[in-house]
Amino acid sequence: xxxxxxxxxxxxxxxxxxxxxxxxxxxxxxxxxxxxxxxxxxxxxxxxxxxxxxxxxxxxxxxxxxxxxxxxxxxxxxxxxxxxxxxxxxxxxxxxxxxxxxxxxxxxxxxxxxxxxxxxxxxxxxxxxxxxxxxxxxxxxxxxxxxxxxxxxxxxxxxxxxxxxxxxxxxxxxxxxxxxxxxxxxxxxxxxxxxxxxxxxxxxxxxxxxxxxxxxxxxxxxxxxxxxxxxxxxxxxxxxxxxxxxxxxxxxxxxxxxxxxxxxxxxxxxxxxxxxxxxxxxxxxxxxxxxxxxxxxxxxxxxxxxxxxxxxxxxxxxxxxxxxxxxxxxxxxxxxxxxxxxxxxxxxxxxxxxxxxxxxxxxxxxxxxxxxxxxxxxxxxxxxxxxxxxxxxxxxxxxxxxxx
Numbered sequence: 001x002x003x004x005x006x007x008x009x010x011x012x013x014x015x016x017x018x019x020x021x022x023x024x025x026x027x028x029x030x031x032x033x034x035x036x037x038x039x040x041x042x043x044x045x046x047x048x049x050x051x052x053x054x055x056x057x058x059x060x061x062x063x064x065x066x067x068x069x070x071x072x073x074x075x076x077x078x079x080x081x082x083x084x085x086x087x088x089x090x091x092x093x094x095x096x097x098x099x100x101x102x103x104x105x106x107x108x109x110x111x112x113x114x115x116x117x118x119x120x121x122x123x124x125x126x127x128x129x130x131x132x133x134x135x136x137x138x139x140x141x142x143x144x145x146x147x148x149x150x151x152x153x154x155x156x157x158x159x160x161x162x163x164x165x166x167x168x169x170x171x172x173x174x175x176x177x178x179x180x181x182x183x184x185x186x187x188x189x190x191x192x193x194x195x196x197x198x199x200x201x202x203x204x205x206x207x208x209x210x211x212x213x214x215x216x217x218x219x220x221x222x223x224x225x226x227x228x229x230x231x232x233x234x235x236x237x238x239x240x241x242x243x244x245x246x247x248x249x250x251x252x253x254x255x256x257x258x259x260x261x262x263x264x265x266x267x268x269x270x271x272x273x274x275x276x277x278x279x280x281x282x283x284x285x286x287x288x289x290x291x292x293x294x295x296x297x298x299x300x301x302x303x304x305x306x307x308x309x310x311x312x313x314x315x316x317x318x319x320x321x322x323x324x325x326x327x328x329x330x331x332x333x334x335x336x337x338x339x340x341x342x343x344x345x346x347x348x349x350x351x352x353x354x355x356x357x358x359x360x361x362x363x364x365x366x367x368x369x370x371x372x373x374x375x376x377x378x379x380x381x382x383x384x385x386x387x388x389x390x391x392x393x394x395x396x397x398x399x400x401x402x403x404x
Contacts, residue, residue, distance in 0.1 A: 008053050009210075009362050011061045012173055015091035017084060017111050020069030022097045023127035026156035028064055031166060032056060049087050058170050063362075065091065070107040086341070088114060090365035093121050093172050100126035100136070100153060104143045112149075121172035124151035125165065130158050182215050182278050183249065184222035186400060191224040191246035194238075196258050198231050198251050210359045211271040215249065234261045247400070249274065252384030253316060256391045269397045272384020275357040277401065279366045281382075284374075286404055288381030289389040291352060292325065297332045299351040301325065304369070305339040306361040316383060321354060328390040343369055353380040 016024045032054060050066040067087050068080035088094070094115045098108055104124070115122045124145060126137060132153070137143050145151060150168065154161040187193060197212055208216075212228075219226040227245070229237050231254040238245070238261070247267045250258040255270060262268045276282040295301070303317050322335045338344065347353065353373050358366045373380040381389075388394040398404050 008051075008063050009358075009360050011053060011063045011362070012059060013063045013065060013090050013092045013362055013364070014056075014169065015065045015067060015087050015094050016097060017067050017070065017087075017094060017115075018097035019071040019099065019105065019107055022069075022099045023156050024069075024097045025066055027095070027097050027125060027127060027154070028066055030154075030156040030159055030162045032064065049083055056166065056169075058166065059173060070111055071105075085111070085114065088118055088120065089368040090362055091115075091120055092174065092362070092364055093169060094123075095169070096122060096124045098124060098126050098143075100128045100132040103137055104145070109144060121174075122150065123165070123168060123172070124149060126151060126153045127156055129153040129160055130155040180278065181222075182218040182274050183247070184218045184224075187219065187222050187224050187246050189223035191222075192241060192243055193219050193224055193226050194234070194245045194248045195226055195228045196231050196234055196248065196250040196254060197228055198254055211275055211357055212251075214359070215271060215274065231257055234258060238263070238266075252387045253320070255384070255387050255393060255397075259391065259393045259396065264396075267400050268393075269400055270384045270388065272357045272382050273388070273397055275359060276382055276385060279358055279363060281366065281370050282398075282401065283404060284370060285355075285381040285385050286394070286398060288352065288379035289385045289394060291379040292328060292381075292386060292389060295325070295329045295331055295333055295351060298334065299331070300334040300336060300349055302344065302347070302350045302353045303335060303337050303355075304343060304353060305337075305356040306358045306366075307340060307356070317356065321383060321386065324387065324390050343372070345372075347372060347376040347378050350378060353378060354386050355380060355382050357382055357384065 016028055018024045034054075049068070052064045052066075054062060054064060056062045056064070065087050067084040070081055070084060072078070072080045096108060096112055096115070098104055108124075112122065112124070124143070126132070140147050140149055140151065143151060152161060152165060152168065154165055156162070183193070195212065195215065197208060216226045216228065224246070227237065227241075231251075234248075245266060247269065248258065248262045250268070250270050252270050252272050259268060273282065276285045303321055305317050318337055322333070325333055336350075355369065361369075370380060385394065388397050
């Protein structure tokens with residue numbers, strides 16, 4: 001991942017849904033002009049959701065998601081269908097591929113209804129126009145669709161209407177929010193911003209982790225200067241700069257040390273706090289952190305990560321956080337862990353959810369997880385904000401957001 005690469009979390013996610021052999025994989029290949037998905041006459045070739053980050057003109061950076069067939073069979077098939085439905089939680093635009101020689105089926109209507117319930121822009125794509133009967137399914141009523149539903153005929157075989165489909169998809173892309181910044185709206189051109197970045201052993205050698213890269217990019221776009229240091233260089237850097245930095249941003253794992261070394265007149269915050277605001281959840285996760293002191297013996301805390309990575313012996317999610325929580329509360333707390341696409345549907349057994357910063361999750365999926373907690377009336381916070389609260393420095397680290 002370079003500073004010029006668009007992270008998957010910032011790309012439009014396009015989910016492709018439909019029954020087996022409707023032509024989902026063929027449509028993906030036709031849209032992209034590449035053989036990204038395996039095409040076969042054998043039903044059920046796609047057995048799990050497959051994500052591919054790419055450029056799709058005229059949209060730009062996207063993630064294409066090929067899903068299992070909605071009419072899969074047996075116990076394993078039911079699990080595959082469930083996986084397909086779960087993809088909706090991260091889908092920004094849904095394409096329902098229908099066999100144009102058959103028309104809409106109960107499985108197609110079922111997922112289209114779910115797509116509408118979630119407010120996801122969608123297109124019904126009638127594939128196999130090259131072999132369908134002329135004059136078949138020419139209007140919404142003949143397909144059982146509402147007048148406002150988008151639908152169009154295409155052929156993945158002879159590429160008819162594929163360009164028009166891409167143009168229609170582009171019209172459904174939500175407009176960018178120009179106010180959505182990580183830190184750029186909090187600083188001025190020519191400001192110095194110190195980023196305290198411990199070398200994360202879980203990150204690939206030679207790379208910074210994603211939130212750090214994105215923050216540096218946002219600072220540069222604000223015409224400010226990013227000074228990136230390790231945690232043991234902060235005091236020396238502050239004394240030798242010759243100019244007071246506008247802000248210090250730290251990795252949560254060294255929050256306590258950095259807070260002690262950063263003068264009170266220099267604003268201090270963390271990557272986790274900035275990304276919670278960026279994802280639209282800052283107030284929710286701050287309120288969630290403030291419930292840590294209410295945990296009792298036997299309560300269960302869910303610690304969830306949006307990505308998967310190689311666990312180190314002192315991993316923050318599975319080792320450091322549980323240890324901090326046990327020490328902070330003085331209670332015997334149970335912990336459960338999820339990572340990647342795993343996130344429990346039933347949250348009723350938990351007293352608190354502590355989520356990572358969600359840098360690899362797109363906005364829709366992060367909001368879905370927050371909504372799950374809200375519906376269960378369950379407090380939710382994130383790693384960095386929980387750590388700041390337990391170190392007694394949460395209030396200082398959110399001073400730059402007076403609305404809190």
